[in-house]
Amino acid sequence: MSDRPVVAVVGPTGTGKTALGVELALRLGGEVVNADSMQFYRGMDIGTAKATAEERRGVPHHLLDVLEVTQEASVADYQRRARDCFAEIRARGRVPVLVGGSGLYVRAALDVLELPGTDPAVRARIEQELAAQGPGALRERLRQVDPESADRLRDDRRVVRALEVWELTGRPFTSFMPRREYVGPTVQLGLDLDRAQLHSRLARRVDAMVAAGLEDEVRELARRGLRAGRTASRALGYGQFLDVLDGRATVAEATAATVVATRQFARRQLTWFRADPRVHWLDAAGPGFVEHALATVARTRA
Template identity: 45%
Template sequence: MSDRNVPQGKPAPVIVVVGPTGAGKSDLAISLALEFDGEIVNCDSVQVYRHFYIGTAKVPLSERRGVPHHMLDIVEPGEPFTAGDYARVARRVLRQIRDRGKLSVVVGGTGFYLRALLEGLFSGPSQNQALRARLISREQARPGLLHRFIRRIDPASAKRIHQNDRNKLARAAEVYALSRRPMSELFQSGRDPLLDFHAIKIGLNPPRQALYDRLDRRAEAMVAAGLGEEVQRLLNAGIPQDAKPFESIGYAQTLKLLRGEICPAEALQSLQQDTRRYAKRQWTWFARERDVLWLPGFGNDEAIVNAAMKAVRTALSELEKIHR
């Protein structure tokens, strides 16, 4: 992934829609794409996987209103796919959209993927699959081991990475083992920012309790839509239970349900609780994002859509004046 040879000329605008899960980011992104002749670029780390639909809340084809969507269903569940992989492919997509004379609308709630896309990633050591497997095996044998280790050698990364995210914890431990430098330190050097685009960032910040109520209803709707049947279908198709998308919210609870570890009521309660916690973490992450225009509502609220459109028009006009 490199932007060292930046194309000459003015940076192309790209709209970025951020916010917590369930805030209506996709609704707003589609409205903006229709208004500004745009195409949508997904920035969700689970929606990149094929075959996983109900639990990922992918926008169905019938609801995309004719707007092209990119970076959805591009990876098989068993394939490794990192934030660096995402950034490399998504940057290519952004340039293809720009070269067609269209405006990209990046939308999603995976803050680390967005950071990789816009700011680039550190030049850390390449993955060592054997070392990674050993680290994960030790974590499985002694849960919490990796997070305790990262807390000791890299407190900044320990704060950023959830204690149950064993893949990211293993990567942080792997980086330290191979480079003898904390990953957070490497983050500060060797980044490769996206210089040929200018991001116009719109954030959705609905009332917290209203969002939590919406998330609870969405969880119930996912179960009613057949989340359990989808997971059973995926297992029957030979997708292993340790495939990365099965670790995500909704699928993890459903696997436990199918294994008889929890009952349906417990699975739903856990799904709702973990989704609310995830939304809270997203709020915290995106609050640190620079230059975001925060709008106090959901992405399908008419007033919010109008405010976002006005903000984008203003930003596009200002960019045109600057680079005239």
């Protein structure tokens, strides 16, 4: 059964990936593997639109609720765990259905991708240098050893990571970039929507999250250390509602800021997945798009 393809459902947030993933799992005899990095976190349910037990419809889901909010997500750890899930699902004679919009995690699960190790002590020292010297000095140091990364990276955390990789391996960060080459049989289905329709859907979705108790969820997670979580605290909606708890924003202001941030994130996701020519795109609002998805899987597997 090792030749059963992974069926990956990708695309921007708010396009219905979760529902399609469950439907495909039911139709194909599959199990879902999560590829949304913020759904790794226990208690981050409302703000990440994590599928409820009812929405999962009896389909087994893997790699949900595997981290505390104080822990940092690791692409390397995810790669190992996701591929273990694929193997175990196939061994049961079932189909792995990967669902999520975290682009690098999707690539780590599906593609040939060598991930360099980490060293907390080295990372901490470079972060201290960043705080003391500012980003300019670190970027200049990176330019001396890895000019391509220095030109490409805009985020200070990524500059720190590139310097860490150089110190640990003696290789430029860019040498570890993934190739568009699957490690095993795979079908990628991308969901997209008309921009105006997607924006409207995202605004309604954020409003529904707020009505469902997002502020209370953030308050509970803050008690459990959300502010200290390097990854979790940056999740859409959570940083904005921490501002509400700290008196820096009203609920209305945090809601509006979350809508804007979510639209920007969806645009970045679309750019990421559109760059991959292997993705089969579907109109998430089109008639019979589930049947089109199934037909694409069948055609690709043939």
